[in-house]
Amino acid sequence: NFQGHGVVGGHSDLPVKKAINFSPPLYRQRYSFVNDLVNQHKPKKVADLGCGNASLIQMIKSHSCLELIVGVDINKDKIGSQRCRLSPFSGEYLSPRDLNLSIILYHGSAVERDSRLLGFDLVTCIELIEHLDSEDLARFPEVVFGYLSPAMVVISTPNSDFNPLFPAVTLRDSDHKFEWNRKQFQTWALGVADFYNYSVEFTGVGEPPEGAGNVGYCTQIGVFRKIGAPATESCVAEQCGQHVYKIVYSVSYPSLQQKEVRKLALANEVSRQIQSMRQRYVSSLRILQRGDGDGHQVSDTGLVTFSGPVFTELEKRKIEKSPEPFRFGNKLYVPLERLLAYPKVNRLCDSVDTMRALIADTVRLSRDGSAVKVDLRDTSFDHNMEY
Incomplete structure (x- = not known):
């Protein structure tokens, strides 16, 4: 089986190609990539758009630098079921954090503007954009890069150059509206970065098997960094007031500030x-x-x-x-x-x-x-x- 999040494996009646197994599983490699970025750049406020079952939030929440983590997803039932995983356990009261940490899960769309996500240090969009139709995909940069304008944005998406290595794949998930090859993704990302005053670097996770040729990573990743100073507090305050997301879950962690x-x-x-x-x-x-x-x-x-x-x-x-x-x-x-x-x-x-x-x-x-x-x-x- 193909052990990647949101990816369909091969069919047993088509044994021409071997199934590809990633270790660790591909979804964990994606989350680990973000976890390493958090460890490196020490953001205080992180938002995960399309957070799903909040697995990424669960992985990064132990970082002492974080003071606010927000998850947003269109599937209310999926995010609402994660309360137990994100609740503080008893040991965290006996060995509390130095800084306050709040985690909030919102029901909402990544292409809707909500002022509570302004002023963030990092916004992640892991395997999200391929689920957007053409109209939402056009709105996505306007909201994320134009309106939210965080210091850093991480976007991951399937690399269709890799797909021929799978036994039988057209799209890796039935809900995907498209899957870009490396040239398509990079062309889109460079255009967005240029328009909204960001730089972008390309990388990925999921190495191809030996002898597969130059197909690139299974998951391609763009890391966008805002050029110039971030928005001032006064600028952020001027845009406040747009609250379209609905809070599904909110929790505050024990800290020495309490x-x-x-x-x-x-x-x-x-x-x-x-x-x-x-x-x-x-x-x-x-x-x-x-x-x-x-x-x-x-x-x-x-x-x-x-x-x-x-x-x-x-x-x-x-x-x-x-x-x-x-x-x-x-x-x-x-x-x-x-x-x-x-x-x-x-x-x-x-x-x-x-x-x-x-x-x-x-x-x-x-x-x-x-x-x-x-x-x-x-x-x-x-x-x-x-x-």
């Missing part, structure tokens, strides 16, 4: 570090003689091991220079400055005062509020340990 999310993540990380220190201290008690007495200073090597996450030398020195945890009676005290020295904690708050305010209602603090207090007799930590 106070309650940051509070939850910090409390979780602090508790994790405190429990780890307590367990290491409990282990050290096994080799100490009984009756150490109050005021015993816990050795740094007893509570800090640099296993697990990889610390840089600078991070290690920062931890080692911070005030050490200490035991007094049956209590273990971990200074907030010590906790702040750990990179994961430091990422979540920038000062001892901020930490104290965020964790005060989730942990027990010393009287002066400078340290977290842990009861070494707390059986919820280690019910088998005797003191």
Whole structure:
């Protein structure tokens, strides 16, 4: 079978030519191409026109640079079924993003103008244009390049030069209105780029089999970049007000910009570090003689091991220079400055005062509020340990 998205394979009664298998499947190669572009150019706002089942959005949403991802598709049922795949999972609340991220799926056509898609850094049109009839194809550049005018546009479409390699193909999908060869696509793309002040580079995915000759990639891709400065915020604001798309799904991801999310993540990380220190201290008690007495200073090597996450030398020195945890009676005290020295904690708050305010209602603090207090007799930590 031909493992490409929206592509028909060969017929079993025509064994003259071998079926072509792409690894990874062709649709994943297309999405990976876009994913690599996002990784390279770090856009904040991306729109996927003809997003289908939102697989591309699912692939790119983990990029930390993204703040808004929009998907648009004419098939309302298909995009409406993707809620579960795009919803944040519990781990994303415990390890939140640095920046806010919103994902919105719209029901609408790529040849309709909607001002909510103005000012984007990247617009992708993956296997879209071949589904447009001649009237919509004429409107497509006016909307995408003229009206939306993003910094970058990526368009992929079948390369009909490749089609003779398939056992029996006229059009790869029954809904395709046309399939261009490389010359046709490049002629169209260069004309659009010139008219709307873009540059364009051509590439593709889906290498032909060995010995197939110069047929090019199975999927041809044009990468368009806006020449000159992007539209200013005031220009974008002047065009606002055209809302023709209907929202099918919208979700906001947890981020450190949200106070309650940051509070939850910090409390979780602090508790994790405190429990780890307590367990290491409990282990050290096994080799100490009984009756150490109050005021015993816990050795740094007893509570800090640099296993697990990889610390840089600078991070290690920062931890080692911070005030050490200490035991007094049956209590273990971990200074907030010590906790702040750990990179994961430091990422979540920038000062001892901020930490104290965020964790005060989730942990027990010393009287002066400078340290977290842990009861070494707390059986919820280690019910088998005797003191």
